[in-house]
Amino acid sequence: MMSVFALESRVPPTDCTTQAWYTSDMDVMQAVARINELLESDMGQTSNTSMRIPTALRDAAAIAVRELGAAPSTTVLTTAALRERLEAVVMHAVLNDHFSRYPEKRPSLGDLAVAAAELDGHPLAGEPARIRQAALEVEARHPDAEPEDVLLWAEARAVPAS
Amino acid sequence: MTHLIVLDNEAVQALSDPSHKKHVHVLSHVRLVADRKSRGLSITVVVPTTVRVEAGWDRTVPAWAFLNGLRIGDITLDGWNANIAAGIRQDARVSVADAHIGAVIQVATAWKVTVITSDPGDIRRVAAGKEVNVVTV
Numbered sequence: 001m002m003s004v005f006a007l008e009s010r011v012p013p014t015d016c017t018t019q020a021w022y023t024s025d026m027d028v029m030q031a032v033a034r035i036n037e038l039l040e041s042d043m044g045q046t047s048n049t050s051m052r053i054p055t056a057l058r059d060a061a062a063i064a065v066r067e068l069g070a071a072p073s074t075t076v077l078t079t080a081a082l083r084e085r086l087e088a089v090v091m092h093a094v095l096n097d098h099f100s101r102y103p104e105k106r107p108s109l110g111d112l113a114v115a116a117a118e119l120d121g122h123p124l125a126g127e128p129a130r131i132r133q134a135a136l137e138v139e140a141r142h143p144d145a146e147p148e149d150v151l152l153w154a155e156a157r158a159v160p161a162s
Numbered sequence: 163m164t165h166l167i168v169l170d171n172e173a174v175q176a177l178s179d180p181s182h183k184k185h186v187h188v189l190s191h192v193r194l195v196a197d198r199k200s201r202g203l204s205i206t207v208v209v210p211t212t213v214r215v216e217a218g219w220d221r222t223v224p225a226w227a228f229l230n231g232l233r234i235g236d237i238t239l240d241g242w243n244a245n246i247a248a249g250i251r252q253d254a255r256v257s258v259a260d261a262h263i264g265a266v267i268q269v270a271t272a273w274k275v276t277v278i279t280s281d282p283g284d285i286r287r288v289a290a291g292k293e294v295n296v297v298t299v
Contacts, residue, residue: 029227029231032231033231036230036231036233039233081202084199084202084203084204085199085200085202087199087206087233088196088197088199088200090231090233091192091195091196091199091231091232091233092196092200093231094228094231094232095189095192095193095196095232098180098189098228101180102180105180105185105186105189107186107189107190107193111186111187111190112190112193112194112197114187114190115187115190115191115193115194116194118191118276118295118297119165119167119191119194119276119295119297121295147194
């Protein structure tokens with residue numbers, strides 16, 4: 001199995017000034033387990049980092065914190081966003097592993113659109129057949145459509161023509 | 163501004179067992195959560211610890227590795243929540259796990275709470291008027 005680090009981190013980019021603090025031959029699920037362990041561990045310990053981010057992004061974050069109250073500090077804003085992203089990466093890795101074992105269990109666009117309707121309390125949530133039909137229609141023309149696109153189409157189709 | 167998604171026992175069972183007839187349904191919700199997290203939305207899946215007890219979900223047992231990897235957080239039943247759950251159990255005549263779900267709903271600070279459940283009636287009862295989005299599996 002390919003290491004998750006293989007794609008991005010094993011060879012540091014040329015503008016990276018930090019030596020890698022790990023060497024890894026982990027497979028994906030070992031990496032997931034380690035990331036989960038780290039995400040669950042004490043977040044009170046902090047480290048200074050030489051991570052370089054675009055200056056404009058840093059300044060935009062500072063304004064968002066100061067003027068819009070987006071978070072108590074840019075550090076909180078950054079770490080919260082990083083945590084959400086890491087959690088998403090882990091979840092996708094685990095789901096992809098699951099789908100490789102059970103390919104027939106991969107949700108279709110229709111399944112995801114029904115789930116989106118249910119999570120959002122969409123008016124069509126109680127009409128899964130209508131949503132699944134809309135998914136088939138959308139997918140035929142837009143293979144990369146999102147569940148929300150399907151709901152929009154289903155809703156538009158549900159409106160009686162005047 | 164978090165959307166909190168709470169799993170009940172049936173949702174846990176369905177998610178853990180690929181042969182369960184509702185597996186893909188619950189899995190679709192988890193996949194959607196992962197997609198929305200990727201887009202920067204604050205959304206999280208949790209399980210009350212009493213639901214874990216009911217479902218037999220021991221995080222140290224390898225059989226539960228799939229669910230353990232999905233970032234489904236525990237909501238423990240501390241003393242404060244136990245008081246609330248005790249009242250709910252008395253009033254609504256529900257299981258300890260459902261009373262715990264009720265306590266989670268009632269004290270949640272999330273902007274939206276969704277419960278994925280096989281028993282929507284019980285969940286609405288334990289919510290006791292607090293707004294909750296109920297997804298039936």
